[in-house]
Amino acid sequence: MISKLLKKIWIRCFTGNPYQIKSFTDLxxxxxxxxxDRPESLTGILLHEAGQPIAYDLPLITYNQTVPRQTVGKKPRFKTNGVFKEPHRYLxxxxxxxxWCAIGLVxxxxxxxxxxxSAKEWTVDLSDSALTNVVHFPQKTYLDGTTLSCLTNGADGGFYHFLFESIVKIHFAMPLMRHVDHILFNGPATDWKLKWLQRANVDTSKIIWATNTAHYECEQLLFTGRLVNDQQINPWSIDALKALFNITPTEQPAPCKIIWISRKGAASRDIVxxxxxxxxxxxxxxxxxxxxSAIETIEKMQSATHIIAPHGAGLSNIYLCNKGTHILELFPDGMLFKPCFYRLSSVCQLKHHVAWLNFEDEHDSKKGLAFLKTLLNDFVCQN
Structure with a gap:
């Protein structure tokens, strides 16, 4: 504690670095x-939309165990149900x-x-974060013109975070996108990011792929707060993605079409x-x-009556499914329940099922091959 206090004092008194944290309106x-009669400023709130209520009331269909819940202290990390509120949206x-840095701290x-x-850490308050207690920053790169930051936690390698928390910022800022000279996204530049950015008609020549030590000073910097709270997927984000990717609704397919999304080779998500x-x-x-491709993914999801997948990135695509599609989410044995995909199903009016498996041992009598064969015989008959 004393060393942290001394460091804060040093930063405040002996560097020119930032040392306070304030809300935009207070600052x-x-x-x-x-x-x-004073110099003009580009600082201000350019866009504002009020967040709406969200209700997660979809029945969660479980098969082989009580849902294991995460706690923080003695309190549940995630509520079982209830009416939540979308965050108000500000540009x-x-x-x-x-x-500064990959989470987009301004x-x-x-x-x-x-x-x-502008940004939050996963598990520590900003005042205690190493990112807000920096003695020696990396050298800045100056960006002239107008820069839009789409940086957020986890979007470097997490498809869910890239999709629902990062690229949706393009949709929110769309009225001003023709004035934007640079767009900051979490690097690296991967094929799966590029194919969806191209589907959204984003000018990829404007993209700067930010690293963990990114440090940019911008003539004019545009940024948002969180548009989707952690694991609280909201209807606005679904509508934003469908608008960005030009998703047109289709009729529910008549024949039964069952799709297994493989995660072969993915660490901790591979059912061996x-x-x-x-x-x-x-x-x-x-x-x-x-x-x-993006269009192939859209077509596959829209054609399905049943989707089966291990918990992970592939299930982020179920927002493309038709209403009433059955989703079976498979958790590895011992993993605590994360509600992001169940809540995605709830918002999209899908039917969500969950089960826990031993991803390593097919001979596990309770969570192995025999169990899942029996489960799938039941699941594929759901209509």
């Missing part, structure tokens, strides 16, 4: 009686604003202050006995989404 509150602008170097709405299982179900189509 840029107009001075009382301020004169009209902020800062003259000569600086954006600060004003003149006021030596971080902006609270996947092949012998699927040999028992030749009618199930196996797909690897990493090898599909």
């Amino acid at each position: 840029y509150r107009p001075k009382t009686g301020e004169a009209i 902020y602008s800062v003259s000569e604003g600086t954006v 600060y004003d170097s003149q006021r030596r202050c971080f902006i609270d709405e 006995w996947e092949r012998p299982l699927l040999e028992h179900f030749p009618s199930i189509e196996t797909i690897d989404l990493s090898g599909l």
Whole structure:
């Protein structure tokens, strides 16, 4: 504790670095009686939309155990059900604003202050974060013109975070996109990011792929707060993605179409006995989404009546499914329940099923091959 306090004092007194954290409206509150004749500023709130209520009331169909819940302290991390609130959506602008690190933390170097709405850490408060207690920053790169930050936690390698928390910022900022000269996305530039950015007609020549030590000072910096709270998928984000990707609704397909989304080779998400299982179900189509184009992914999801997949990135695509599609999410044994895909199903009016498996041992009598064969015989008959 003493060392942290001494470091904070050193930063404040012996560096020119930011040392405070304030909300945007507190930091840029107009001075009382301020004169009209003063230099213009690009700082302000450019867009604002009110968040709406969200209800997650879809029945969660479980098969083989009580749902294991995460706790923080003695309290459940996630509520079982209830009515939540979408975050209010703001597009902020800062003259000569600086954006720092992969989560997109914004600060004003003149006021030596971080902006609270710009970013949050996963598990620590910003005041205790190493990112807000920096003695030696990496050298800045100056970006002229207007820069939009789409940076957020986990979007470097997480498809869910890229899709629902990062690229949706393009949709929110769409009224001003023709004025944007640079767009910051979490690097690296991967095929799966590029194919969806191209589907959204984003000018990829404007993209700067930010690293963990990214440090940019911008003539004009645009950024948002969180548009989707952690694991609280909301209807606005679904509508935003469908608009960006030009998704047109289709009729529910008449014939039964069962799709297995394979995660073969993915650490902790690979069911090693996947092949012998699927040999028992030749009618199930196996797909690897990493090898599909955006339009192929859309068509596959829209054609399905049943989707089966290990918990992970592939299930992010179920927002493309028709209403009433059955989803079976398979958790590895011992993993705590994460509600993101169940809530996605709830918002999209899908039917969500969950089960826990021993991904390593097909001979596990309770969570192995025999169990899943029996489960699938039941699941594929759901209509």
